[in-house]
Amino acid sequence: MRSVAFKYSKQMVSLFSFCGGLFMHARHLLLNRSSMPRLQAPAPTPADIELMKAAALRVPDHMSLVPYEFLLFEGEARVWLGDVFRAAATQENLGEQAVTRAPQLPLRAPLVMVVVTKYQEHPSVPFKEQFASAACAAFAVEQMAFTQGYGAVWRTGPYAESDTVKDALKVSKQNDILGFLYIGTPPVDVPIKPAKDADIFRQIQA
């Protein structure tokens, strides 16, 4: 099948408006979603964020534990998050450059979502399954952002592993920070990356 490689702008997404909601063909989303590291205001609207939430609650989730949570940082709250990163860089000896850079990091997008697990002890759902659900939820948010004409990128780095950051965000030690979703308006159309070519499907013969 020919891969459609044209770029989506917010205006083009609007062309797919259908019954008052934004519509993008599911196959186009699945074959073309790309990350966008360059992001600016405006942030997603509350209505758009509601749809992201709905998508995150649609993912495979064994026993419906909803073992994840998104902590949203917009406006001044991102400054606070930057202060937390700086404290982590200082306390965890990440180096002078990291200390200087830390406060700027959350300002790279108008909305930063910290994706965290909320593991629950369950006889048939080990934590690694719950981690998998949380990762799916993060990706669902990225996908929804793409359909809405926003850009998004999933980042991790030392602050996703930092106990200082976990403490500040009130994430218990046993839980994980899966990453930071940076979401906003792309200053240019999101560049759609070419499809990868890798042999990931291996037919097993009897």
Ligand SMILES: Cc1cc2nc3c(=O)[nH]c(=O)nc-3n(C[C@H](O)[C@H](O)[C@H](O)COP(=O)(O)O)c2cc1C
């Ligand atoms: C768990 C996870 C952590 C990631 N951490 C980073 C990161 O810290 N910095 C970064 O530039 N990209 C990171 N990425 C990769 C980007 O989110 C993105 O997937 C990558 O740049 C490829 O772009 P694409 O999504 O358009 O294929 C991470 C991806 C995942 C799934």
